[in-house]
Amino acid sequence: MSLSIVIMAAGKGTRMKSSRPKVLHKLAGRPMLSHVIGTTQGLGAQKLIVITGHGADAVEQAMRVAFAQAPLAFARQEPQLGTGHAVQQAVPQLPDEGTTLILNGDVPLIEAATARALVEACGGERLALLTVVLDDPTGYGRIVRDQATEDSQPTVKAIVEHKDASEAQRAIREVYTGMMAAPTRWLKQALAGLRNDNAQGEYYLTDVVASAVADGVPVVAAHPGDETEVLGVNSPAQLADLERRHQRAQAERLMEQGVRLADPARFDLRGTLACGRDVDIDVNCIFEGDVSLGDEVRIGAHCVVRNARIEAGAVIHPFTHIDGDKEGVTVGEGSLIGPFARLRPGAQLGAEVHIGNFVEVKNSTLARGAKANHLAYLGDATVGERVNYGAGSITANYDGANKHRTVIGNDVHVGSNCVLIAPITLGDGATIGGGSTLSKNAPAGQLTVARTKAVSLAGWTRPVKQPK
Missing domain, CATH: 3.90.550.10 (Spore Coat Polysaccharide Biosynthesis Protein SpsA; Chain A)
Structure with a gap:
């Protein structure tokens, strides 16, 4: 029929x-x-x-x-x-x-x-x-x-x-x-x-x-x-009431599967969420699109996670924003992300990667054990194993018209406040001195420093504010 x-x-x-x-x-x-x-x-x-x-x-x-x-x-x-x-x-x-x-x-x-x-x-x-x-x-x-x-x-x-x-x-x-x-x-x-x-x-x-x-x-x-x-919706109040009813029902389904929610009244699912065993989710977290959380994943308070796969044992610290959009984001096993980190579309993190506070990653892959712990930007980059990426360092990936890629080999140490002007390659084991602005490839196993010599001017005085 x-x-x-x-x-x-x-x-x-x-x-x-x-x-x-x-x-x-x-x-x-x-x-x-x-x-x-x-x-x-x-x-x-x-x-x-x-x-x-x-x-x-x-x-x-x-x-x-x-x-x-x-x-x-x-x-x-x-x-x-x-x-x-x-x-x-x-x-x-x-x-x-x-x-x-x-x-x-x-x-x-x-x-x-x-x-x-x-x-x-x-x-x-x-x-x-x-x-x-x-x-x-x-x-x-x-x-x-x-x-x-x-x-x-x-x-x-x-x-x-x-x-x-x-x-x-x-x-x-x-x-x-x-x-x-x-x-x-x-x-x-x-x-x-x-x-x-x-x-x-x-x-x-x-x-x-x-x-x-x-x-x-x-x-x-x-x-x-x-x-x-x-129940129909005719007013913002009715819509809000239905939203909370729906979210509570979704929270209860997850808890029946073994997910630990710190407070089911402060949980929002705006897509699909698949969870492994022993997953913990703190308060005021929002999940959008398609999200999967592996065994023993912990999500800290006030996180937003959209279109992402987070592997077993990873910890997402509070106030982290993960937005995979169409490309998706992957966080590898045992990784530590945040607090206050931002993972954007195309971020693919391997196992035991550390992304710390106020670090942004976009369209980049980080291999096992790579770390960017403070105040850094990685865009259009390929980062090898055990890399230590210093505070304040950035990949300058955009020339005003096109994006270019930065390749960082295994065991590279990038000092604080460095600018890596893409396209550029840092060879395995290279060390980049703090404060360097680098526009040429750095050889493997060597120290590369690109900064001007410090100059001190005797007799210089600060400008004095003129009276009105």
């Missing part, structure tokens, strides 16, 4: 008080709509239609980039005349057979298992609603059921929007989440019969329930595993 998925993402989100379309506001580092589309990827849909409206160009462009390989199509709702009107815009692209699953772009944490259960509850012949019981149902459409009898459970007969509900109906705590699955052929007919004679003058998707009852289509309910799955 064919499956079509419609995601409603046309709303302006007035309460967000932002010029950005609501569905592009980020949760865990990704737009809310990206979470929903990502969840649908494993459902095997033949059609995936996103209804856009406010900020349609920006929404469509962002999703085309993020899901270039997905069978993604768009339909625009202009003007926005309600949820029923939104789904009506997708009708020309829907087939006549199969099931249509309707999701919301501002309900980002729906699980694939819940969406699949909703489709199965429909079975191609029933109207299946995703409902949940909330302590505070304010703002949600209420599920109105028939009275139970001795022979049957109470069945759904209608959904009443909060603004149209009576006091008795507002007391109902079972609410409609905005998500449903329906036989596509019947859904098309029900959408065509929608009317806007309600308090808002809009076409409500929820009115298809009454159509189903009238047409003899069974109306059934499915339920999420957790209410967090079905």
